Amino acid sequence: MEIKQLKDQTEFDEQEVTSFDKKQTFPVTLKFDNVVYKIKTKNQGFCNRTWINKSKLEEKIILKGVTGEVAPGEMLAMLGPSGSGKTTLLNALGRRLGGDLSGSITYNGRPFSNAMNRRTGFVTQDDKFHPHLTVTETLIFTALLRLPQSFTLEEKIRQAKEVIFQLGLTKCKNNIIGGAFIRGVSGGERKRVSIGQEMLINPSLLFLDEPTSGLDSRSAQQVVSILLELARGGRTVLMSIHQPSMNIFYMFHKILLLSDGNPIYFGKTEKSMEYFSNIGYSISNANTNPADFLLDLAEGVCLGGSDSEKGIMEIKQELVSAYKTNLLDRIKEELLETGNLQLTQFEEQMDEKQFGQWNTSWIQQFLVLLKRDLKERKHESFSSLNVGQILVFSCICGLLWWQSSSTHLQDQMGFLFFYSLFWSVRPFYNSMPTFPEERMMLAKERSSSMYRLSSYFIAKTVADLPMELVLPTVFVIITYWMGGLKPTAEHFFKTLFVILYSALVSQGVGLALGAVVMNIRAALKFGSVIVETFFLASGFYVQNVPKFISWCKYISPTYFTYKLLLASQYKADDLYQCGPNNVTCKIGSYPAIEKIGLGNEAISIIALTVMLVGYRVIAYLALMRIGVAR
Numbered sequence: 001m002e003i004k005q006l007k008d009q010t011e012f013d014e015q016e017v018t019s020f021d022k023k024q025t026f027p028v029t030l031k032f033d034n035v036v037y038k039i040k041t042k043n044q045g046f047c048n049r050t051w052i053n054k055s056k057l058e059e060k061i062i063l064k065g066v067t068g069e070v071a072p073g074e075m076l077a078m079l080g081p082s083g084s085g086k087t088t089l090l091n092a093l094g095r096r097l098g099g100d101l102s103g104s105i106t107y108n109g110r111p112f113s114n115a116m117n118r119r120t121g122f123v124t125q126d127d128k129f130h131p132h133l134t135v136t137e138t139l140i141f142t143a144l145l146r147l148p149q150s151f152t153l154e155e156k157i158r159q160a161k162e163v164i165f166q167l168g169l170t171k172c173k174n175n176i177i178g179g180a181f182i183r184g185v186s187g188g189e190r191k192r193v194s195i196g197q198e199m200l201i202n203p204s205l206l207f208l209d210e211p212t213s214g215l216d217s218r219s220a221q222q223v224v225s226i227l228l229e230l231a232r233g234g235r236t237v238l239m240s241i242h243q244p245s246m247n248i249f250y251m252f253h254k255i256l257l258l259s260d261g262n263p264i265y266f267g268k269t270e271k272s273m274e275y276f277s278n279i280g281y282s283i284s285n286a287n288t289n290p291a292d293f294l295l296d297l298a299e300g301v302c303l304g305g306s307d308s309e310k311g312i313m314e315i316k317q318e319l320v321s322a323y324k325t326n327l328l329d330r331i332k333e334e335l336l337e338t339g340n341l342q343l344t345q346f347e348e349q350m351d352e353k354q355f356g357q358w359n360t361s362w363i364q365q366f367l368v369l370l371k372r373d374l375k376e377r378k379h380e381s382f383s384s385l386n387v388g389q390i391l392v393f394s395c396i397c398g399l400l401w402w403q404s405s406s407t408h409l410q411d412q413m414g415f416l417f418f419y420s421l422f423w424s425v426r427p428f429y430n431s432m433p434t435f436p437e438e439r440m441m442l443a444k445e446r447s448s449s450m451y452r453l454s455s456y457f458i459a460k461t462v463a464d465l466p467m468e469l470v471l472p473t474v475f476v477i478i479t480y481w482m483g484g485l486k487p488t489a490e491h492f493f494k495t496l497f498v499i500l501y502s503a504l505v506s507q508g509v510g511l512a513l514g515a516v517v518m519n520i521r522a523a524l525k526f527g528s529v530i531v532e533t534f535f536l537a538s539g540f541y542v543q544n545v546p547k548f549i550s551w552c553k554y555i556s557p558t559y560f561t562y563k564l565l566l567a568s569q570y571k572a573d574d575l576y577q578c579g580p581n582n583v584t585c586k587i588g589s590y591p592a593i594e595k596i597g598l599g600n601e602a603i604s605i606i607a608l609t610v611m612l613v614g615y616r617v618i619a620y621l622a623l624m625r626i627g628v629a630r
Contacts, residue, residue: 025234026119027072028107028204030093031335035103037063037088062088064261065103067331069338070254072204075228075237077244077269079291080258081299086240087125087209089258093238094122094207096447107205116205117449118148118359121198125210127190128441130376131179135169135193136160137375138177142197144368145450148359163196167226188219195226206230208239217245224248242295249291259298264319266331279322358449365455373463381467394475398482409576409590415483416569420561423472423499424506425531431464431510432527435623436520443626457620461511468503475499486569494568502561505608508615509557515622534558557611560604563596572598 040057063085070076078086091097093105095112107116129138143156151159164173169192177193178184185193191211198206208227212220224244228251231237241248255272257265265272273283273290281302283293296302297319300312358365380386397418404411435442446453476496485491513530517523537552537559553559572588588598 025072025202026204027234028116028119028236029069029071029109029338030205030236030238031069031104031106031109032093033067033104033332033335035063035066035089035092035101035105036061037085037092037097037102038100062261063092066256066258066261066263067328067335068254068256068263068266069331069335070236070238071338072234072236073231074253075231075251076239076254076256077249077252078238078240078256078258079242079244079294079298081295082242083260084258084298085261086242086258089256090207090209090238090240094120096122114449118201119204121201121203121206122444122447123191123194123198123206123208123211124440124444125213126440127194128438128444129177129179129190129193130372131177131182131184132376132379133372134174134176135185135189136164136173137372138193139163139196139200141368141372142450143200144360145365145445146197146201146359146448149361149364159200159202163199167192167196167199168222169193169196186219187215188222191215191219191223192226195223199230204235206235206237208237210242211239212241212244212248221245221248224251244291246289246291249289255294257294257298259300259316259319262316262320262323264298264316264323265294266323266327275326279318279326281319358452360451362452362455365451366459369451369456369459370463373459374466377463377467381471387471390471390475391478394478395482398479401479401483403482403484409587410592412483412485412569413566413592415485416565417562419476419479419495419499420502420558420565421535423475423503424534424558424561427468427503427507428510428527428531429524430467431507432514432523433520434460434464434511435515435619436518436523439518439626442623446626453620453623457623461616464507465504468507469500472499472503491568495565498561498564498568501605501608501612502557505557505561505612505615508612508619511619512615512622515619518622554607555611557608560607564601564604564608566593566596567598567601567604570598 038059038061041060066085066089068076078089080086088097092101095105095117105112107113110116133141139160140157143160147156147159164170169189172185172189176182176184177190184190195208195211206227211223211227215223227237227239231253244252250269252269254267255265255269256263257272265275267275272294276282276294276297281297283290297315300315302315360368401411401415404415442456445451446456473496476492476499480492480495481487485495509530510527513527514520514523517526533552534556535558537550537556570587570593572586574587575584576587576590577583578585578590587593
């Protein structure tokens with residue numbers, strides 16, 4: 001069904017909607033005990049008057065024994081200054097963190113599983129969307145991928161309807177999401193769309209990383225109010241948050257305060273001020289935001305305390321020591337008291353066997369992703385600016401090489417080389433940012449088991465075909481006849497085939513480089529070296545290439561493209577005017593052509609085919625690095 005038809009179905013009666021707090025959810029109690037996370041860091045030093053990279057690794061502890069529990073119906077906020085470990089802990093509890101992680105993390109008394117993953121929503125701090133898709137389209141595509149095959153299409157649409165209404169997105173449902181340079185929905189609406197993508201699966205466990213980041217106070221309060229309603233519906237909600245307002249602070253059922261990876265408070269929100277007052281740290285002004293007071297404490301600063309480095313460290317050590325003395329034993333006792341009850345409930349309701357790794361089949365994933373990519377890419381590929389650029393440039397090229405003929409053989413060779421050059425560069429630079437730009441989105445969606453990497457990769461490759469094939473075809477149609485190349489169908493279609501095939505190969509080179517480097521700026525610099533090397537080794541600029549570097553041409557798509565383009569126009573026995581008085585010579589003896597050689601087109605096509613497949617295989621293998629910690 002077309003997305004336009006799906007969008008039309010989002011008109012509905014408010015009475016049809018089931019509110020979040022009335023939806024049946026599977027209760028999940030999350031417990032974490034003595035969670036420790038370590039990373040290895042490299043040091044560089046100066047030794048023996050030369051810079052040396054000392055491969056010695058130093059161990060840094062990010063989380064230092066964090067313990068706690070969150071029950072259904074509760075909303076936990078992780079507070080702390082930047083670098084305190086909030087996001088790291090959230091990722092660890094959401095099973096999105098690899099590396100040296102120790103301690104016990106259980107979900108209803110059991111480790112993480114496919115079934116629990118299906119019931120878990122994770123909202124990242126950076127809201128990554130396709131900018132040209134509307135709110136409705138974004139949520140529908142997500143529903144088609146994340147909801148299991150047992151759901152009918154109508155049920156998936158209904159789920160998207162309810163989320164749009166419950167999150168207050170009805171007014172902007174037909175607006176595009178937008179991006180850095182594209183005007184779209186507001187920041188608060190973007191955050192609600194991000195939450196909506198997770199609410200489509202009606203999660204029992206919801207993680208949010210800085211959900212109020214970048215929002216004004218009103219939008220932030222609206223978002224947290226929605227999360228509070230979700231918790232009241234029996235869900236377990238955890239979030240990291242940096243500096244909440246006083247109104248938001250008292251919405252939390254529990255808070256966990258971190259300082260340099262150490263927990264210094266865990267418990268009910270309303271008892272936090274009393275606890276710190278009892279250990280000697282009282283809030284001096286009743287109008288002070290408690291969250292600001294706690295953040296100051298976590299940084300080792302308090303009213304009347306020393307701001308020196310020694311004073312800061314003493315305060316932090318006192319807070320850590322007080323936590324271990326006054327709170328830790330009680331927290332551990334509470335973990336033991338509730339363990340057996342939740343485990344029994346889990347065993348009675350949960351059937352792990354009914355949950356596989358993927359929600360939908362490979363072909364369904366491919367078709368949905370293809371439709372989504374085509375809808376997004378058409379705005380970039382066939383924008384008026386892009387099409388206008390090709391049309392204008394085609395006319396300029398046609399006029400520069402207007403009706404060149406075999407009497408101007410060098411000009412025609414330059415024309416054909418420009419063909420190979422232009423349609424090597426353009427697809428290369430167009431495709432190179434593809435995977436770096438979508439890296440965060442890919443990691444996010446893959447971590448939710450939305451689709452297989454193979455279905456994503458094939459859909460992305462196929463969706464790029466219109467841009468990579470239509471525009472070169474238009475360019476060749478305009479310039480071929482203006483440039484005076486051989487006016488027969490056979491020669492025209494041979495030339496067109498070579499250009500299209502070359503564009504696909506160059507696209508693969510760009511995809512491979514982008515996937516390997518995963519940094520647009522670095523890829524551009526590295527890519528310029530590769531492209532220029534390919535051009536120089538192609539036999540047009542330098543014909544007498546030294547043997548020790550001549551091998552470069554055999555890995556250059558431009559070399560084989562140029563060779564095929566020459567073969568599409570000339571044969572070795574064709575004649576050209578090589579002197580006065582209509583003296584003619586064989587084209588095969590022309591020095592520049594003789595160096596490259598005519599014939600053996602099959603070898604060139606095979607070489608390009610190997611590159612067409614090989615570079616895409618490299619891109620796919622590089623994308624496999626973007627794994628998901630389980």
